[in-house]
Amino acid sequence: MSNSSFNRQWAKVILEALTRHGLRHICIAPGSRSTPLTLAAAANHKLTCHTHFDERGLGHLALGLAKASKEPVAVIVTSGTAVANLYPALIEAGLTGERVIFLTADRPPELIDCGANQAIRQQGIFATHPSKTLSLPRPTTDIPASWLVSTLDNAMNTLVHGALHVNCPFAEPLYGDDVKTSTPWTEALGHWWQSDKPWLQESLFTSVSTHPQWDVIRQKKGVVIAGRISPEEGVEVAKWASQLGWPLLGDVLSQTGQPLPCADLWLNNPQTKSELNKAEIVIQFGSSLTGKRLLQWQVGCSPKTYWIIDPIPGRLDPGHHQGEKFTLSPMQWLTAHSAVDNSPWTNALTNIAKQTYQKVSEITDYFGEAQVAHQLDKLLPNDGQLFVGNSLIVRLIDAFAQLPQGYPVMSNRGASGIDGLISTSAGAHRATEKPTLTILGDLSALYDLNSLALHQQVYAPNVIIVVNNNGGQIFSMLPTPEAERERFYCMPHSLNFKHAAAMFGLHYVSPTSWDALLTTVQKCWAGAPITTLIELIVDDTDGAKTLNQLVKQVTSHDFSMSAI
Structure with a gap:
């Protein structure tokens, strides 16, 4: 088989493996070195292909697709500075949790650091910003197709949030007749081609149990902060907070309906601070708070208990409170932590928010x-x-x-x-x-x-x-x-x-x-x-x-x- 044909077979396996993990949209920029990936994507009937001439915009197009669909989205670009232009979108995906797969074509190793055209050091180019990074070898029949699919499956099985960078070197020639029929290399995957399942399947079990102190805590004076969460989660968090009688400070991205609107205007008021300081527990759903005053209050508050619920792993608290982080979705957490019918412990905030909103309408x-x-x-x-x-x-x-x-x-x-x-x-x-x-x-x-x-x-x-x-x-x-x-x-x-x-x-x-x-x-x-x-x-x-x-x-x- 010619080198160009095997490049296509290698790329075909990559794209097919990714579709087994829910990939349906792929964003493609023009380029020569990425030809095997581009033609493989175009030939895969499971994929909807989007194009753009600007790689920076292309990366953000994929980000938007992933943000709205809640599914993984892939990007294909050629080698060189095309790859570097993906950096802003990749960083954003890492911080906000969208699963975006960046497939970057590359020159083979013998063309790196020797003055070859459009050849830059792409391995590790995004440093620690991707959640996962794969540096694939140059396509060769010496490596079984089962290694390629299981490597991609392993990465996708554990890609809970953020970007996956897959660097894909291809040696010339890049153009030529495609092998339409199967080859011994692809035939080794057997019935996998007729299935819709990954080669390597892995089940991630998220055990959600009720916090041992919850029966006591839900009777206390609490405050709920809602950051960036989904529309469905926003509705449920608002309902849950209302049932508990806890005031809800909702960000513009919380989709909670902001029952206490204009919080960024009234959170610095001394009466507001005095009222909120009575809270014994603060529970925050989601991160990326927008309002300056809400951020300042979040950092400065000092309740006895501070909990954060967000599926993105890691520390999401710029106030560095002593407390607990629950790395799971708000819906999972709410299911295990039911509310009880409590009367609101503060009506003052409702009055303050109502008056402030009226003043905003006037001014x-x-x-x-x-x-x-x-x-x-x-x-x-x-x-x-x-x-x-x-x-x-x-x-x-x-x-x-x-x-x-x-x-x-x-x-x-x-x-x-x-x-x-x-x-x-x-x-x-x-x-x-x-x-x-x-x-x-x-x-x-x-x-x-x-x-x-x-x-x-x-x-x-x-x-x-x-x-x-x-x-x-x-x-x-x-x-x-x-x-x-x-x-x-x-x-x-x-x-x-x-x-x-x-x-x-x-x-x-x-x-x-x-x-x-x-x-x-x-x-x-x-x-x-x-x-x-x-x-x-x-x-x-x-x-x-x-x-x-x-x-x-x-x-x-x-x-x-x-x-x-």
């Missing part, structure tokens, strides 16, 4: 990003999903909005970067084929501008709202040096996105009032499955000023009065 009555953040729930499509960008907009939504309980909300809040947000939302849209609302800032949109090309492929109405406040206004909230703030931090650009939308064939609208925005979005949801880019050109600093103003006002307010 955000002008058109701008603060008003849009506060009323974002009115823009959401029925049976749809929301993808939120980073920097200022996610903080405004977290502080001002109250999103529907159980409504799917996604974001890249692991490393909280602005790279790849447009491409990640494209992946989320493709995975679910549901109406999708994406909202992000202007610098984030500029950073990933070429990934607007991914939004040409749509399955349902798709809306991207770009909040254009002319730069990175998150820095206007920080104590950055005023003289250097604009040039080195905010970096105003005086650009708009009308021509970008036209370049990628997207519908474009730029409403100048809330009513116009609401009407535009409602028409999008009722219309054909196209992508509409909505640009909101707003005052540079009003959003940041509004957030700072409300934080100061609520922090110093005496809530013993009937209203703020």
Whole structure:
């Protein structure tokens, strides 16, 4: 068999083995060295192939697909700097738990460190960020196919979260006739080809038992923190906390309905702190908290007991509390720790949250990003999903909005970067084929501008709202040096996105009032499955000023009065 043909057989086994672990979507960038993997993926009828010309965006497309589908997604790229461009998406997957398999084609060993073209040191390129790393040998019949499939099975069987990096060297020639029939090398796998099971199966048993102190603890004064969890988990955590009579501090990504909204505004209030300090136990579901004041309270609180429940292993507590970490899903934990009917031990927080939300409604009555953040729930499509960008907009939504309980909300809040947000939302849209609302800032949109090309492929109405406040206004909230703030931090650009939308064939609208925005979005949801880019050109600093103003006002307010 020719070298090119055996490369194809080797790649065919790799892709088929991965499908046995639920792989259905694969994202492919153009490249020559990756030809065996690309053609094997194209020939596998179990796989849906997605393409993009930019590897950085491609990695985030896979991240979005995995985020929304809850299934493993693979990426194929060629050798060289194409591999390095996957780094941001790989890091994010490691922090937020999506299972993404990065298949990186490579030059064979004899072409490394000798001046060969497009040959870099790829083994270990991602350091400790992948959950698992495989460095495969050059394809050879001396290695049985059973070794290849069992090696991949072993990695996938234990890939509970994060990225798997599989480095795949291929020697030339890369092109030639494929061997359509089976070969002795592939025939050695026997009936495996006709089955749908992995060659090597492994069952991971997660034993969940009730904590021995739970009967006593659930009668105490508790506080629940909800970070990034799934819509189903958000509903159950909210119900569970309510039954126990414990206040719930819900993040924008918690999907709990945030029963105590605007927590990022009132958590610094002395009355609030005094009330919360009565808690004897804090139980946190999920990580990646957004709000600054919630993070500060989480770090500074000192209850007798602190528990964290999250399926991502490792330490997820920046406050380093003495307590316990339960590495399992919130649903598994809730099943073993039933609530009892308790009366709320504090009604003060409900009153504080209600008054604060009313004040937000009054102060955000002008058109701008603060008003849009506060009323974002009115823009959401029925049976749809929301993808939120980073920097200022996610903080405004977290502080001002109250999103529907159980409504799917996604974001890249692991490393909280602005790279790849447009491409990640494209992946989320493709995975679910549901109406999708994406909202992000202007610098984030500029950073990933070429990934607007991914939004040409749509399955349902798709809306991207770009909040254009002319730069990175998150820095206007920080104590950055005023003289250097604009040039080195905010970096105003005086650009708009009308021509970008036209370049990628997207519908474009730029409403100048809330009513116009609401009407535009409602028409999008009722219309054909196209992508509409909505640009909101707003005052540079009003959003940041509004957030700072409300934080100061609520922090110093005496809530013993009937209203703020």
